[in-house]
Amino acid sequence: FFNSMKMKSSVIIGVMQMCVGICLRGMNAVYFGEWLDFYFEFLPMCVFAFGLFGYMIVVIFVKWSIDWQHRMYQGTCNEDNAHWPDCFDNPDDYELADLCPLDYGGTGDGCQPPNLITTLINIALAPGSVDEPLYAGQA
Numbered sequence: 001f002f003n004s005m006k007m008k009s010s011v012i013i014g015v016m017q018m019c020v021g022i023c024l025r026g027m028n029a030v031y032f033g034e035w036l037d038f039y040f041e042f043l044p045m046c047v048f049a050f051g052l053f054g055y056m057i058v059v060i061f062v063k064w065s066i067d068w069q070h071r072m073y074q075g076t077c078n079e080d081n082a083h084w085p086d087c088f089d090n091p092d093d094y095e096l097a098d099l100c101p102l103d104y105g106g107t108g109d110g111c112q113p114p115n116l117i118t119t120l121i122n123i124a125l126a127p128g129s130v131d132e133p134l135y136a137g138q139a
Helices: 002-031 035-065 068-074 116-125
Strands: none
Touching: 002 035, 035 116
């Protein structure tokens, strides 16, 4: 837990530092009257950095705020599950996505914590599709 927390905290601090650097770049362009640099370097940097990395930070905080113990419990064969007792008698017939009541799509259907690296890589490689959604309507 602590290694994951340190890594994500480092990413958040690094993105904040990068955003400060981008803002300084924009202020320098305005101060020196370099309007081409402002419009064609600073503004695209802001759109890209705040869009991609800002979303990454939001996803990190959303993942931190979800009670994964409860979600994993929802995706197991237990008395509270709608598939009980059939899932207990025939465990090979049920996958996590079958037992999960959230129905978000993906491999875990929302009941298992997603790999954020894969999610962020797929933003660039497969936009509009999410393998392991955190919340309904993420894709």
